[in-house]
Amino acid sequence: MNGHGRIAAALRGMWPDKIPVMLHNFQMAARESGITMDQFRRDPHALAGAFIAAIERYGYDGVVVDVDTATLAEAAGVPVDFPRNEPARVKGGRMHDLRDVATLSPVDLRDSARVQVWLKGSRLLKDHFGDKIWIRGNCDQSPFTLAALLRGMDCWMTDLLDPDRSDDVIRLLDYCFALTTQFIALMAETGVDMVSNGDSTAGPAMISPALYRRFALPYERRVAAFAHQQGLPYILHICGDTGLILEDMMATGADGLELDYKTDVMRAHALMQHRIAFVGNIDPSGILARGTPHDVAVAVDTLLRVFADTPRFILNAGCALPPDTPSENIQMLMATARGFR
Numbered sequence: 001m002n003g004h005g006r007i008a009a010a011l012r013g014m015w016p017d018k019i020p021v022m023l024h025n026f027q028m029a030a031r032e033s034g035i036t037m038d039q040f041r042r043d044p045h046a047l048a049g050a051f052i053a054a055i056e057r058y059g060y061d062g063v064v065v066d067v068d069t070a071t072l073a074e075a076a077g078v079p080v081d082f083p084r085n086e087p088a089r090v091k092g093g094r095m096h097d098l099r100d101v102a103t104l105s106p107v108d109l110r111d112s113a114r115v116q117v118w119l120k121g122s123r124l125l126k127d128h129f130g131d132k133i134w135i136r137g138n139c140d141q142s143p144f145t146l147a148a149l150l151r152g153m154d155c156w157m158t159d160l161l162d163p164d165r166s167d168d169v170i171r172l173l174d175y176c177f178a179l180t181t182q183f184i185a186l187m188a189e190t191g192v193d194m195v196s197n198g199d200s201t202a203g204p205a206m207i208s209p210a211l212y213r214r215f216a217l218p219y220e221r222r223v224a225a226f227a228h229q230q231g232l233p234y235i236l237h238i239c240g241d242t243g244l245i246l247e248d249m250m251a252t253g254a255d256g257l258e259l260d261y262k263t264d265v266m267r268a269h270a271l272m273q274h275r276i277a278f279v280g281n282i283d284p285s286g287i288l289a290r291g292t293p294h295d296v297a298v299a300v301d302t303l304l305r306v307f308a309d310t311p312r313f314i315l316n317a318g319c320a321l322p323p324d325t326p327s328e329n330i331q332m333l334m335a336t337a338r339g340f341r
Helices: 003-012 026-032 037-042 044-058 071-075 098-103 113-129 143-151 153-160 163-188 209-229 243-250 265-272 284-289 293-306 327-339
Strands: 062-065 134-141 194-198 234-238 256-259 277-282 313-317
Touching: 003 062, 003 134, 003 313, 026 037, 026 044, 037 044, 037 113, 044 062, 044 113, 044 327, 062 113, 071 113, 071 134, 071 143, 071 163, 098 163, 113 134, 113 163, 134 143, 134 163, 143 153, 143 163, 143 209, 153 163, 163 194, 163 209, 194 209, 209 234, 209 243, 234 243, 234 277, 243 256, 243 265, 256 265, 265 277, 265 293, 277 284, 277 293, 284 293, 284 327, 293 313, 293 327
Parallel strands: 062 134, 134 194, 194 234, 234 256, 256 277, 277 313
Antiparallel strands: none
């Protein structure tokens, strides 16, 4: 069974021959290939080459095509900063008044040069690996988090609590839903094996479960359904401790949940083991980037033992790996996963 087959099996609830590994390692892959993040986000050949080199070095099963968390926001007119050796980042919202949602113009993502890098890079990877390695085309932000980037985080949090602004909140979420799903449709055309989004602003670290269920969850459900309409499995990622909303996240219809290391794995296992794939959740900074190979081996072995009774498991970091993650730590992660019985 190859990497593609392992991840496909885990998502279907079938036993793979080995623990499937799908690393969220775009910054590390760029650094090890000797290219800057500026080159990575502007050149699809550099992007694809970095991932191909990482697969050849470590032998993991699935590529997460990711570039930054600001591409959709930039396409929608949000000011964005481009550090040479870091992912792009937003510099503040573009809406001074929520009522400005009525003036937002439709965006055609085919005109976005940076969206095209994600798409062309994904197509190059799929062309290179075929059905040997699983290609997950991440599609930037879910509607709730994208709305926060357009509005500005502080203003968005205030808007959610004001009943007089609810109609405009929904209008902005609808606008962002159109952008998120447009990206998914374009990514589906590249031939990738699955798609995903991040929605970290929707997590309990930022808003209450009640606000999540009212404003974020309905759009997460619609996005997952849209991905399935494109014929693709779907993964949802939310940073932080998602224990308070884990059952709600499972109700989105996603095929897998990529969970942060702060989420209680025993609770996640009890809820998810026979229903939805768990993706994660080794601490990317404290263990993989700052720990020793022994620390990595212990953390990976401990996690694998928790999920040893279910095939619905894909090993990953809990979030994106830091660029300076030591190579020997990823080698240990792979050795521990491959040797697990």
